[in-house]
Amino acid sequence: MEPGEGEPAARGAAVRPTRRGALGGALGLALGAPFLTVPSLNPARAASAPEPIRLRRGVNLWPWFSLTREFPAPRTDYGWPPFQEQRPVPMPADLARLAGSGLDFVRLPIDPGPFLAFSGERRAALLAQLDAAVAAVLHAKLNLVLNVQANVSTHHYNPQNLYGDAANLLFRPYRDLIAELARRLSRHDRGRVVLEPVNEPQQACGSTAWDAVQAALLTAARVAAPDLTLVATGACGSMIRGLTALDPAPLRALRPLIYSFHFYEPYLFTHQGAPWMQEPIYRALNAVPWPSRAGRLDTTLAAARAQMRADPGRSLAEKDAAYRLTEAKLAEYFAAEPDRGFVDRQLVAVRDWATRNGIPEREILMGEFGALRSDSRYVAAGAADRARYIRDVRQSAEAFGFPWAFWNLFDGMGLIDDDTRVADAELLSALGLKATSP
Numbered sequence: 001m002e003p004g005e006g007e008p009a010a011r012g013a014a015v016r017p018t019r020r021g022a023l024g025g026a027l028g029l030a031l032g033a034p035f036l037t038v039p040s041l042n043p044a045r046a047a048s049a050p051e052p053i054r055l056r057r058g059v060n061l062w063p064w065f066s067l068t069r070e071f072p073a074p075r076t077d078y079g080w081p082p083f084q085e086q087r088p089v090p091m092p093a094d095l096a097r098l099a100g101s102g103l104d105f106v107r108l109p110i111d112p113g114p115f116l117a118f119s120g121e122r123r124a125a126l127l128a129q130l131d132a133a134v135a136a137v138l139h140a141k142l143n144l145v146l147n148v149q150a151n152v153s154t155h156h157y158n159p160q161n162l163y164g165d166a167a168n169l170l171f172r173p174y175r176d177l178i179a180e181l182a183r184r185l186s187r188h189d190r191g192r193v194v195l196e197p198v199n200e201p202q203q204a205c206g207s208t209a210w211d212a213v214q215a216a217l218l219t220a221a222r223v224a225a226p227d228l229t230l231v232a233t234g235a236c237g238s239m240i241r242g243l244t245a246l247d248p249a250p251l252r253a254l255r256p257l258i259y260s261f262h263f264y265e266p267y268l269f270t271h272q273g274a275p276w277m278q279e280p281i282y283r284a285l286n287a288v289p290w291p292s293r294a295g296r297l298d299t300t301l302a303a304a305r306a307q308m309r310a311d312p313g314r315s316l317a318e319k320d321a322a323y324r325l326t327e328a329k330l331a332e333y334f335a336a337e338p339d340r341g342f343v344d345r346q347l348v349a350v351r352d353w354a355t356r357n358g359i360p361e362r363e364i365l366m367g368e369f370g371a372l373r374s375d376s377r378y379v380a381a382g383a384a385d386r387a388r389y390i391r392d393v394r395q396s397a398e399a400f401g402f403p404w405a406f407w408n409l410f411d412g413m414g415l416i417d418d419d420t421r422v423a424d425a426e427l428l429s430a431l432g433l434k435a436t437s438p
Contacts, residue, residue, distance in 0.1 A: 008069035008079035011154055052229040052256035052363055053143065053194055057431070058105040058405035059098060059415060060368065063087045064133060065110035066149065076156040080122065082114035088410040088418040095140035097423075098409075101433040106142050107367060107405040108133065109149035109199060113157030116173055131184065134193070143192045145231065145405070146185060147367070148178065149199035159202050163213050171213070178217050179224040186225035194258065195221055196231035196367070203235040206245035210235040218254045231365065233260045238367070240346060244353040259359060262368040263393060265346055268333045270371040270389070280322040281329060284308040287382070288330070290371075290389040291339035300330055340392040347400050361401030369393050370407035373414070373424075383426055391430035398432075406431060 067087040069079035090098075098106065115126055137144045150159045162174045178197045185193045197217040203210035218230050232251055234242030243261040251257060264270045271277055272285035287303035289295030304326050308319045336342070354364055371386050390406070397404045408414050415431075416423045428435055 049255035055403040097436040100436040107145040145194040147196040179220040182221035182225035200237040205236040260367040281326040290385040343396040366404040368407040370413040387426040387430040
């Protein structure tokens with residue numbers, strides 16, 4: 001085919017690609033601090049700013065405005081409509097059941113690519129669709145966190161091009177989109193809507209480049225919507241060490257603010273069987289128990305070995321190398337004996353950061369947590385192990401006073417079946433929720 005011809009490619013998969021490294025080391029690119037001109041806000045404003053919205057228990061609604069139909073390079077546009085028609089989308093009845101289960105908010109990720117690629121009537125149509133989704137959530141008596149979540153598998157409108165550096169050509173239109181979304185959300189009751197400008201920034205922990213980019217995005221949103229609650233996060237994939245490396249003092253004039261982190265530790269458990277992970281051991285991992293004392297190292301190694309042998313996509317040499325790494329990493333996992341205490345120790349770092357900076361625990365959102373489930377597409381955590389893990393993380397977050405949003409309503413980490421819309425009873429119980437009729 002000639003360049004520019006052909007069908008749009010389907011971006012994304014049944015399980016959203018992760019933006020986190022899992023075997024250690026800082027994530028993302030170490031970028032130099034960009035020079036930004038940020039409009040100044042009155043420092044006294046922080047003292048008089050309204051309190052941020054109160055959140056308690058939520059769930060993510062990916063891929064309602066994700067999973068796109070992007071044309072391959074060198075094109076940078078999308079087919080119309082830009083979102084894949086077969087993706088699972090919550091219906092009004094689903095939203096009502098979520099509210100009835102005991103959840104008080106949802107986190108709605110949106111891929112910014114189509115909103116930036118289209119103009120005129122088509123862009124207006126996309127924004128109208130988003131407005132309708134926001135209205136549907138609020139009508140169901142759920143509050144909303146709108147999260148702008150760029151897709152790393154997109155070749156053009158990806159995190160690096162959008163906000164990896166403020167000098168990038170796409171940064172200004174991205175910042176303008178954030179301001180427009182803030183204005184649109186400000187039409188609603190400020191006590192029910194929140195804007196989160198970025199998902200899992202890829203810059204290194206403590207990056208001054210990320211500090212400057214985030215300040216510019218939050219300031220644009222604040223100028224557009226003076227009282228809207230906004231979400232700030234740390235770099236390196238919004239992991240705990242990214243948040244604890246963040247100095248919140250320069251952001252105080254931007255209140256009301258909520259701070260966010262994501263929790264998927266330990267990855268050997270939560271991402272076992274994940275085909276998108278870069279490290280060679282994950283797609284063959286299975287039968288990793290939670291807590292570790294619920295299983296045995298030799299049993300888990302045998303299950304991983306069997307899965308590797310059945311993998312037609314790897315040579316014998318690749319399988320041997322992956323198995324040697326698997327042996328080492330699983331030995332570390334079982335030796336560490338992870339359990340509820342492990343989760344508590346991780347979240348202590350968040351609490352201590354909050355205490356040092358005078359931030360109430362209720363203003364720190366665990367915006368994502370979860371683990372892969374077993375189904376016909378991949379082998380992952382057993383149902384009982386997964387439920388125990390979800391319960392431990394949820395109870396730990398609540399013990400520290402952190403609101404949370406479970407990942408996800410749909411897909412391989414989902415709370416409900418994509419087709420039947422029936423909720424997983426064990427997961428509902430693990431999340432402290434009650435079942436409602438389908």
